[in-house]
Each structure stands twice: as structure tokens, then as C-alpha cells.
Amino acid sequence: MSTIRHALNIKREDDFAQWYQEVISAAGMAEESGVRGCMVIKPWGWGIWERMQHLLDARIKAAGVENAYFPLFIPLGNFVREAAHVEGFAKEMAVVTHHRLISDGKGGLVPDPEAKLEEPLIVRPTSETIIGDAMSRWVQSWRDLPLLLNQWANVVRWEMRTRMFLRTSEFLWQEGHTAHDSREDAMRETMRALEMYRAFAEEDVALPVIAGEKPENERFPGAVGTWSIEAMMQDGKALQAGTSHYLGTSFAEAANIRFQDREGGQQLAHTTSWGVSTRMVGALIMTHGDDDGLRVPPALAPQQVVILPMLRENEGDAALLEYAQALRAGIAAQSALGEGVRVLLDSKPGKAAAKRWDWVRKGAPVIIEIGPRDMESGKVSVLRRDDLWNADGKPAFAVLGRDEAIAAIPGLLAEIQRHLFTQAEQRRDANIVRGIGSIAELDAFFAEDKRYPGWAEVQWSRPSGAALDQVVEQLKARKLTFRNVPLDAAPADGPCLFTGEQAVERIYVARAY
RNA sequence: CGGGGAGUGGCGCAGCCUGGUAGCGCAUCUGCUUUGGGAGCAGAGGGUCGCAGGUUCGAAUCCUGUCUCCCCGACCA
Incomplete structure (x- = not known):
């Protein structure tokens, strides 16, 4: 009965898995790379991840955690010290064995047998071991604790079955690693990170989550306890969107992270680790996406407002562009969700009506179109991405005065952010x-x-x-x-x-x- | 890693069975027309058919190997 002509060719209800891939492609988020399980993240997808990094990084720093960076390559001998941890990751490890290539005599290149590494290097699947190694040097006294570190990095796990953003062989994340002088303090940090993730997911990603403890069989290899935030996707499946682990003293024992306590005795540190990855982008797609493409929560949108002037390639364009630029400047001077509004005037050639659908598929929260007639009457046409259609199957434009629209943007963006969250929350609770x-x-x-x-x-x-x-x-x-x-x-x-x-x-x- | 399917211009596909130097739609470019909304008409550009071997006078097409992707399992963030 629907007369709506959607911006995607495939609907969620027809094939959710195909729809997911269509969104990624149609929104220009990522594409295949030719290397198994690895993807090219395109500017719009990267921009969203960058926003996630920015907002989560601020939360991490606010907790007194410092950023650092540790090597991609981990010496095999360094890695094997914690038995359960190693067993958990051994079967999905990428290994570097040579450091030079030579000609194979047939126009190709092969690893030089003369250049075999004495000790193979593994590509980090996570950095507990190499960071633990550093911690053992950095921690001497109870005064050195707690040691609160985080790194933004890529990691590699040789997955059997991959899906863009959800499970790729190489993925990007942040991994927090902390060392403490007591179980209580380490547990406090584990729960702090969990709560930080809950707030980040719900407030920034507009992703309702359930924070809780994983059962024993789902624990991180080597951990004493694992907690997660779990989100419900639009097909009803659960997605683990962040994890926080209390590692006890077993990693400290393996890496020899010891400190002298107030009484002069030697003690093992208690460690934690916690992470959120590019998988969160997949969660965003499967939570907020619809049959017209992606819907990006304003807090994460690289461009929150996109202005499309209806250029005609004639002498009227200059005045229209000027009118649009004034609108752009007025919106850019506003603040929404605690930051300056990110607004783009898209004056590339092409009809506004055609470009509009590109931005709908990308999920820009607010699209503003301006024609000569709007300009004459001092108006603009505003389209909300979270509420795209009128009952008659046409895009639901609201015509506002230009100054009125500028003033309305902060409230509108906040409302869209809230609306995406409540929509997802109601759907989850109903199911x-x-x-x-x-x-x-x-x-x-x-x-x-x-x-x-x-x-x-x-x-x-x-x-x-x-x-x-x-x-x-x-x-x-x-x-x-x-x-x-x-x-x-x-x-x-x-x-x-x-x-x-x-x-x-x-x-x-x-x-x- | 097991079972199934698939790789042909940017995207979606046909051609393959029955070998004879590649086609359609969308997109792109040019021109004209149109102009408050996902334009119309005409013309044009763009592909060594995933890669490597083999069979053959000749391979997108047949054979072998290999890489990548999708679906279902097992495994995992």
C-alpha cells in the first residue's frame, strides 16, 4: 500500500544481511579490499569512527587514563606466558616469520629463506602481554599504582567468517589496560569502564544497551570476570558492543608486574582491560539504519546539517549561493550537543533533488534545500532524516524562515539524537x-x-x-x-x-x- | 575450517550448457530540451570477462589450481 519510493533497493524485512551490506555500500562507508576479511573504510565511515573516537577518548581522559602506544608486533616468547590467554588466541594469529623478500626468478617475490626471523613476531590480537611487559618495568612501588593506560590501535584476529565492521580480520579499537594495588581497586576500574561504555553507547551512539556480567563460558581468555554492554539489532539478534575485564593477578604473574607495598612486601598487581571497536559502527547501522539507508545520530555525524542549493547553472546561481552561504554561516555559529554545529554547503554540480538522496543514504541528520522561491520569501526547506516521509509518500519538508531555521537547528539536532535513542529503546523493550x-x-x-x-x-x-x-x-x-x-x-x-x-x-x- | 552459491566497464546483471576477438540497465561525459524537485531525448567514453596454468587453429565459455566475496554451520569482539 506504500507509495514511498525508498532510497535503497532492498528492505530490511526482505533480507537483513543483504540490506546491511547495501547500507554500507550506498552510504559510502566502506568497501572490500581484496585481502581476506579486511576493508577499506571510506571517508563517511571513517568520519563516523573518528567521531566515536573523539567522544570516547574524551571520556577515557576524563577518567584520568593516559594514552600511549605499543608495538604492532609482539615477540612470540612474550606472548606465551599466560596459558589460558594464549590458548584462546593461538588459533587465530597472524605471524611474521621473515624480514626480506627476494626474486623467485619468475618475476615474483618470495620471502628470503636467509632472512628468517630467529623468533617469530605475532601481529597483536590484543595487547595484554606487551603492555604487561612494559608495566612490569614501570611499576615498582605502590606509589606507581594505579597505572591507567589506553591505546588506540589496530589488531588482527584471523577470523573464519568475516562481516564488514562486525567481524573483520583487522579491526580498530581502543584498549584500556590498568594495574592496581588491590582487587577492590581493579574491580572499581572494571566497573567504571563498563559504565563509561554504557554512557558512551546510550548518549553518543544513541544505542540502548544492557550492562552486565558475562557467564563463565563467555569470559575473555585468562580473565577472572568479564562484563559487557549488549545491544539489540533490528533483526532481534544481540551484539556485544563493548567489554571490560577484571584479569585478577594471573597476567601480572605472567608478566611479573610486582610492587612493593606500604609494609615493604612484594605483591602482584591486579590488572584490567577494556575495549570498544569499529564493531560499534556495525551496531550503529543495524540499530539506526532504515529502508532509505543509514541514520547517523547527530553526535556522531561528520556533517550534521547539509545544505543543498537548487543550482540551475544560470545567472541566478550566484545570489542563491550567497543566500545559502549566509545560512551556512548562521548554522555554523550555533552549538548543539555541546559542540559547534558541523554544517556542509554542498554546492557541487548536480541537481539538489538527486544529491538529496545521496545524503539520505548517508544518513546526514538534517538536509536543507533552498530554491530561488525560498530565497525570495526568505525561507528554507528542512528535512529530518529520522522522520523522512509524509503520509502521502513524499519527503516531509518543513518550510521555515531562514533565521527561524538557524535558531531551530540546535534543538532539532538534540531532538533527533533523543528520538533515535527512544525509538531503538522502545523496539528493544518491546522484544x-x-x-x-x-x-x-x-x-x-x-x-x-x-x-x-x-x-x-x-x-x-x-x-x-x-x-x-x-x-x-x-x-x-x-x-x-x-x-x-x-x-x-x-x-x-x-x-x-x-x-x-x-x-x-x-x-x-x-x-x- | 566444512557444505552451498558467486566473481564479466563505477553499480546491478545477461552471455558460459552447445568455444569463433563482449552485451543490457543504471551511473558517467557532450549537446539540446526541461526547471520546486530522485528529468526527457540524442550521441559518446569506459571492460585483456578475479588471477595462474592447461586443452584448442581459437577460451568469458571446457579442464586444473588459486584468491576474494555471499549464505548455512563450527569458532570468535
Whole structure:
């Protein structure tokens, strides 16, 4: 019944996976690189990641954490010291074995057998070991603690199955690494990072998340405890959007991070690590994207307002451009969401009506079109990307006076930011089921033909070891996973869904990326 | 890494079975027309058919290998 002609050729409900790729391509975010699992991030995708970096970096620094940079290559011997950690990553490691190429005599190049490295270098999959090595030198006394470090870097994990932004062989992230003089202080930092991620996701990415503890089987290799923020995508699947780990003293033991305490004794430091990656861009797409492309929350939009003058390639253009430039200057002088408004006057050749759809696909929050008639009457036509269509299937332009529009921009951007969040939050909350009392009810909720199964919050007795493995197998047979134990859940008040014993807490069950 | 599918101008595809020096739509460029909204008509440019071998007088097409992508599993942020 819809007369809307969407900006994309594929709808979410027809093929969510294809739609996801179409958004990335149509919005000019990234493309294939020819190297397995690696992507070229194009300016619009990079601009969004840069905004994420900027906002998250400010939060990291505000917590007193300092940025540093550690090498991409890690000596193999350095890496092997923490057993569980190594076992977790060994099967997906890229290894450098040579430092020179020679001609193969057939016009090609091969690694020079004479130039074999004595000790292979691994390409970092994460930097606990190499940062731990530095920490062991930097930490001598209790006065050196806490040591709070972060680095922005690329890492490589040789993944079997890759998807742009969600799981690439090389990805970009920040990894925080901290060392503390006590379990309590390290735990405080672990939870601080988790809360920082929750605030970043919800306030900046407009991504509603559930912060909680991962079950034992989902812990980071070598960690004592792992916490995550989990977000629901538009196909109902869960996506882990950030993690924070309390590593206990095992990494300190492996790297020999010891300090002299106030009484003169030697103690092992307690360490943490926490990270958010380019995967967050994938979360943004699958949360805010629609059948017209991406919708970028204003806080993350490289350009928040795009002005499109309706140029005619005639003598009237100069006056129209002047009118548009005055609008641009007026908007640029405004502040929204705590920063100067980022506004672009797109005066490249081409019809405004055609260029409009490019910016719709990119998801610029506000698009303003100006024609000669607008100019004559001192008006502009404003289009909100988060609310694109009128009931009649036409773009929902609002015609405002130019000064009126300039004054309205800060409030409009804040409203779009809020609207994207509440829209996602309502969709998520509408698709969480509580009070599931049996496996049969769980199966019914996740029935195959249901397009949008969402999540189930169930009560459980927190089994461990083999008992947990058994439950995990039960879920795996249903393509389900445990997500996390939410920090703010109601106390358990019934039997465990899996063991029948008294439940001790609530945990989310969902399909996951 | 196992099973399935696919790589042909920027994008989407046809041609392959039955070998004979490449085609369509969109996009691009030029001209004319149009001009408050995703323009119309005409013309033009652009591809050694993923890569490497092989069969053949001749390979996008047949054979072998290899790389990359997509879907489903196993694995993982």
C-alpha cells in the first residue's frame, strides 16, 4: 500500500544481511579490499569512527587514563606466558616469520629463506602481554599504582567468517589496560569502564544497551570476570558492543608486574582491560539504519546539517549561493550537543533533488534545500532524516524562515539524537520477554518462523564447569547464547530454567552476532 | 575450517550448457530540451570477462589450481 519510493533497493524485512551490506555500500562507508576479511573504510565511515573516537577518548581522559602506544608486533616468547590467554588466541594469529623478500626468478617475490626471523613476531590480537611487559618495568612501588593506560590501535584476529565492521580480520579499537594495588581497586576500574561504555553507547551512539556480567563460558581468555554492554539489532539478534575485564593477578604473574607495598612486601598487581571497536559502527547501522539507508545520530555525524542549493547553472546561481552561504554561516555559529554545529554547503554540480538522496543514504541528520522561491520569501526547506516521509509518500519538508531555521537547528539536532535513542529503546523493550518458565516456552518464543525473536530474560542458578557446559550445549542446539547477567535486574524469585534449582540471578538469552 | 552459491566497464546483471576477438540497465561525459524537485531525448567514453596454468587453429565459455566475496554451520569482539 506504500507509495514511498525508498532510497535503497532492498528492505530490511526482505533480507537483513543483504540490506546491511547495501547500507554500507550506498552510504559510502566502506568497501572490500581484496585481502581476506579486511576493508577499506571510506571517508563517511571513517568520519563516523573518528567521531566515536573523539567522544570516547574524551571520556577515557576524563577518567584520568593516559594514552600511549605499543608495538604492532609482539615477540612470540612474550606472548606465551599466560596459558589460558594464549590458548584462546593461538588459533587465530597472524605471524611474521621473515624480514626480506627476494626474486623467485619468475618475476615474483618470495620471502628470503636467509632472512628468517630467529623468533617469530605475532601481529597483536590484543595487547595484554606487551603492555604487561612494559608495566612490569614501570611499576615498582605502590606509589606507581594505579597505572591507567589506553591505546588506540589496530589488531588482527584471523577470523573464519568475516562481516564488514562486525567481524573483520583487522579491526580498530581502543584498549584500556590498568594495574592496581588491590582487587577492590581493579574491580572499581572494571566497573567504571563498563559504565563509561554504557554512557558512551546510550548518549553518543544513541544505542540502548544492557550492562552486565558475562557467564563463565563467555569470559575473555585468562580473565577472572568479564562484563559487557549488549545491544539489540533490528533483526532481534544481540551484539556485544563493548567489554571490560577484571584479569585478577594471573597476567601480572605472567608478566611479573610486582610492587612493593606500604609494609615493604612484594605483591602482584591486579590488572584490567577494556575495549570498544569499529564493531560499534556495525551496531550503529543495524540499530539506526532504515529502508532509505543509514541514520547517523547527530553526535556522531561528520556533517550534521547539509545544505543543498537548487543550482540551475544560470545567472541566478550566484545570489542563491550567497543566500545559502549566509545560512551556512548562521548554522555554523550555533552549538548543539555541546559542540559547534558541523554544517556542509554542498554546492557541487548536480541537481539538489538527486544529491538529496545521496545524503539520505548517508544518513546526514538534517538536509536543507533552498530554491530561488525560498530565497525570495526568505525561507528554507528542512528535512529530518529520522522522520523522512509524509503520509502521502513524499519527503516531509518543513518550510521555515531562514533565521527561524538557524535558531531551530540546535534543538532539532538534540531532538533527533533523543528520538533515535527512544525509538531503538522502545523496539528493544518491546522484544524482550520475561517470565519464561520452561524450555518449551523458550522454544516457542524463539520459533523458527518468527522474524524478530528478540531476547528472553530468564532465571538461572549460575551453574559452573561441566554443569554450565551442558546448559550451553542445550542452548547451542537452539542457536541461542547467554548474553549477560544485567546489573540492574530484579532479584531472582523462582526456579532455574535449566536446572530446576533455586535461581540466583537473571540472564539474557538471545541469538547473537 | 566444512557444505552451498558467486566473481564479466563505477553499480546491478545477461552471455558460459552447445568455444569463433563482449552485451543490457543504471551511473558517467557532450549537446539540446526541461526547471520546486530522485528529468526527457540524442550521441559518446569506459571492460585483456578475479588471477595462474592447461586443452584448442581459437577460451568469458571446457579442464586444473588459486584468491576474494555471499549464505548455512563450527569458532570468535
